[in-house]
């Protein structure tokens with residue numbers, strides 16, 4: 575039985591219906607089950623996928639692929655109500671972050687720890703209501719305590735940091751490795767720091783059109799060299815990236831390359847600049863018809879590993895530890911806080927890169 579606390583019956587929420595159609599509404603505050611927790615949302619990050627849903631570039635994972643649905647899957651909050659089972663672990667007032675991937679914990683892949691692949695999972699903000707609202711509910715198994723020294727706004731970046739952490743786990747950096755990150759968004763800037771703290775010898779960050787401010791953010795967060803691969807007018811422009819990497823590595827090329835962008839040319843560049851016995855990880859999401867050309871013979875002869883990375887199974891504690899200890903500094907990546915009512919404007923600003931966004935958050 576859910577504990578009944580004194581609370582108002584409705585909340586403000588941004589309800590998304592279909593592309594370009596979303597409205598701020600008064601909706602009932604979610605009722606929780608025994609294994610659920612109700613939280614008051616404190617900060618919810620805006621993800622590229624939220625923009626894709628809002629502008630019709632991707633479908634929701636609801637049965638119809640459409641709304642009504644409250645978007646937002648990167649959020650932190652304060653526990654306000656706890657179901658009977660969840661009481662063992664949580665109480666009102668706890669500061670928490672939510673893993674939006676609410677896996678079943680009882681299927682074959684879950685039993686193997688591959689919870690990112692659970693076919694029974696619900697995803698907050700993608701298949702079931704998420705964080706662009708005053709309140710949200712979660713299964714207690716998806717709730718993690720937020721370390722005391724991490725703010726709610728920084729804590730809202732735990733989900734993308736956890737995904738970045740899994741990407742770096744798959745990249746398997748060894749001490750001294752020459753690493754390249756292609757894609758200088760917020761996640762790329764987290765990956766630089768994770769690579770450095772994993773012992774990378776050097777980290778090069780590569781971006782493209784309009785990315786100079788992001789490259790500068792990456793430089794401040796530890797990139798040894800930043801490259802704009804496409805814009806001739808950029809102070810970071812390098813015409814021949816492959817030659818540049820060859821020069822920096824004495825011809826060995828990069829030992830580790832990770833690609834936190836869905837751009838196919840970036841993925842092909844990764845294969846082009848990686849060396850003998852290298853590992854390349856594809857992380858960013860391309861379009862569903864996109865195909866990457868792999869130079870197979872070269873990849874075999876150089877004994878390469880090409881790996882993919884999806885979501886963040888088993889690494890949330892690592893990501894929260896990286897935040898709490900300061901191994902990863904996300905504060906410079908929180909670019910702006912929007913009120914809940916301005917969500918549509920925020921999504922447009924991020925799409926058009928108004929105000930040089932890295933990772934804006936909505937604060938209900």
Ligand SMILES: [Zn+2]
Nearest residue numbers: 621622623648
């Ligand atoms: Zn996301």
Ligand SMILES: [Zn+2]
Nearest residue numbers: 678681684692
């Ligand atoms: Zn499962």
